[in-house]
Amino acid sequence: MNLLILITLPLLTAFAVLLSPKPQHARVFSLAGATLQLLIAVLLFLQYRASVSNGPWAFESMYDWYPSWHIGLHLGVDGISVAMILLTAFVVVAGVLVSWNVEKMPKEFHFLLILLSLGAYGFFISLDLFTLFFFLELAVIPKYLLIGVWGSGKKEYSANKLALMLMAGSALVLIGILALYYAQPAGAGSFDLTLIGKNNIPESTQKVIFPLLFVGFGIFTALFPFHTWVPDGHSSAPTAGSMFLAGISMKLGGYGCLRVATYLLPLGATYYSNTIIVLAAIAILYGAFATMMQNDLKYINAYSSVSHCGFVLLGIGMLTKTAITGAVFQMVSHGLMTALFFAVIGMVYERTHTRLVAQMGGLMKVLPFITTIMFIAGLCSLGLPGLSGFVAEMTVFMGSWEKVETIYRVITIAAGMSIVVTAVYILRAVGQTAMGPLAHEEYKGYRDASWNEKLAAIILVLGILAIGLAPFWLNDLVTPSTELIMKKILSSK
């Protein structure tokens, strides 16, 4: 498969949306484009499975862009990026579906959604750091507008905060990439991932560059203490915005931490691994405890994302094959489940016009479908077997336990405690919303999910179930690629 299609298709869709004659047509184009994306992603997955590639990268292709600086559009995927592309495709379709009835400037809204997906795909298939960075930026800017224009609450504040913090992250990444370029032997400097991987970079240099890249990408994935854009950004964003933010944007960061920082600078990763582990464990537990005290459903889900994304960083920081695989699982699982949760919160909010847990109650009686989906999202979040969260967290735990020193054991157990705290806040949020007596009389007249809402939820639930019930396919997809990363880390020592 020529990977260029993952860039051209969203691009064409975006233009079609923008040029559509009537606003109602925009959403049709947008949905058609998103569906095609999903089909292509599934096709890519199938072809990748069938392909016997002898190198780490499949479906490579190269287009010159700025040859004198060795910058090119170098595309290629491995198991991890295929998993991420699948995730993105699922979330995009669901996000477009829940935005079906956006009233304010629907054309522009859908345009931005598709543009964001373009950035994400480009990011996941880029093997050239410069283009990778370009796509990363492309994925940030639409979010600023999505929150600033279509958001709610203190949206300007949140949009500014999100954009500034993510831009700070990007700046660190940019400096890191440039430093990486100059750290290579003179004349052999390159932005190409595959080439940098082969160049030996001295440990002292790695120690300097690694934090730049890791923190830069880490900000995207809620690395403690740079996570505070998460609650504000999510809570002000429109539903699809939150879904994309949690489901896709935060994954850009995790993927970058793994693919760029850890893979290219294995000695740096080893040197800083303890710091990462400690920060991740803090995020996991502290995020969980902070979630427990939130009163707004979106804040609850946003803080719980901080906690869940901690598992991604914990897995990466542990630097064992199983733990890194678990980190990738967690990215996919968290992406699907949080997108689902935000979708459901949006559906509830559209009806009740409040997101305060205290105002909820007994919605199961009037909104059986929506509350059932909410239960599924919640149970996935608290790690119920059969749903994807369990698979991901357990893999991280198993991988972390491979590290024998007591300190790692203690940290793993501390991270494990979050599964209890998660149960507390999920049951509080979901229990209060769905169960109990009906809170307000006027809730009686609410209508349950419409077709587009149902479809969006079902698509995401299917993804969660596919991983939760039969994790072996994802394992087969991801493990060979994590093995290669591990090989690089071990051989560099």
Next chain:
Amino acid sequence: MNAMPATIYIILIPLLPLLGFLIFGLFGKKYFKTSSGLVSIILISLSFLLALYTAYTYFFILGRTDGVYQAIKPIQLTWLSFTQALSIDMGILLDPISVMMLLVVTGVSLMVHIFSLSYMKGEERFPIYYAFLGLFTFSMLGLVLSSNIFQIYMFWELVGVSSFLLIGYYYDRPSAVAAAKKAFIVTRFADLGFLIGILVLSYHAQTLDFQTLIQRLATPGTVQFSSAVGSGFLGISALTWGLSLVFMGGAGKSAMMPLHIWLPDAMEGPTPVSALIHAATMVVAGVFLVARLFPVYSISAPIVLRMIAFIGVFTSLFAAIIACTQTDIKRVLAYSTMSQIGFMMFALGVSGYSGEDGLGYAASQFHLFTHALFKALLFLGAGVVIHYVHSNEMKDMGGLRKQLPVTHITFLIACLAISGIPPFAGFFSKEEILMAAHEHEPLVYWLAILTSGLTAFYMFRLYFGIFWSKPFRNEHAHGHEGTFPLLAPLVILSIGAVGAGFIPFGHFVSADGRILEMPLHVGFSVLPVSVGVAGILIAFWLYQTKNDRPDRIASAWKGLYRSAYHKFYFDELYMAVTKGILFPLVGKPAAWFDRNIVDGAVNASASLTQGVSDRIKGMQSGRVQPYAVYFLIGVLLLSFFLLYIWIR
């Protein structure tokens, strides 16, 4: 390990109830509004018949080789592999205890399915109720059949969530929602221990497979055994840690002290659910887990087993004391369940592994089996009573023997069985447990004798309170006792409660798989039986007719009575920890710290930038004179720097 493709049908036993869950969960409301009950009963009956067939095949035809029952693994699929050695497999493990549990789970589940047909009739969410029952039955069957320790953990969580869903079935009652949450969270806390235990054990055993794990960790001398015993933490070996933590999971599910607080509240669920989940099946999962890993406990960590024995017997006594003071009949039964599970636990705790020493193990499983029958019967009987008087409180009952004759007789049988009166089923199993305790731990034995007396007392307090005491007067009561689906399960279970004791249980289930004779000694039985009879007589004296003796005794022992009535303040203790410490001292500060310190730093850096640029933007005024001044200051500073700092 024999390969037996002929036993592949066993997979249907758990899958049939799952099918029910899927059908009624997805389409129940539209297409199975009333028929879901009947369809469910058909599915679970098929499961039960298959389980019977399996038991017959296993115990009489295939299971035994050279006089020893073998474990058979008909199916095993890799579900998720972490490393070469460690993978979660989905498999089926047949051995005496899992086959016995198959019978118990499908049998009691069938009774409950039938009973519910009438009990839950007219409920708005009737199909959902059956869907949840199916989910539970599936999960419980998966749990007992698990061949992999991670697999059992998965089903362990699934029974937890089905229990949550069923306790919270009446979801518009705040008390039911609170009880459901409490049950889930308390057991989740215990499961954290279980999970860490799995990590510890599997790390050293280098396998997650039950059989291999047991074989490696219960054989002193293997590399894995030495590794597990050799390393440790705080002076305790990894193996002991691992097994204690696994037991913590079991203690949570089986409501052992101090993780028991969820069980009494779980009675908020529909009564048939209490019979199935919180009396006969799920709550004994902890006993099952210890029995599953018994060789490792017994051979490699006898100290943990001793701890289990004491936790078991103390829970047993503690629950029995509380049961004497409760007035809600379901809560009395809940505490009684706790107490009886305590018996099973300490029976395991005092057991050895091979031959005669293994009496405790066999007796524990025997008691699990008989208890499932008579406790399910008690709960279903209580269900009929509650259905009839529309109340759980003993004060609203009394004299019901005339109105509810079938319930009365079957309830009496169950009370006699649980009190250990011959020839009812409980007598046999409890006798064996006491015998095992007598041989190995005299202290446990004496506490157990005391508990037996209390058991007989509180059960007959309940019995007299419901069926005698005073003439029945209640205008809300129904005209008749109940329909066929309500009463048939009572009769069937009461036959079991009478006859199950005569099964030569040791021939089928024993720790080492060999035949174990479990003889009764008349001389030994005199004491326990007379203690039981004494308990019954005291209950008769106090409660057979309405009188003021109970109140006088209660006020004479005011302190003990009040503490027991308030369940020894365990709930308050937990509340103090969560509401008094965890929320205000951990959760709130974390949330505050995040909003004010971490985010405060972010905002501060933003406003600092803004403030600084506000201040300095005046400098770029476009006028030449100030620029000249800046230039001069700069030159001076630079020269100063170069002259005095740099050059030195």
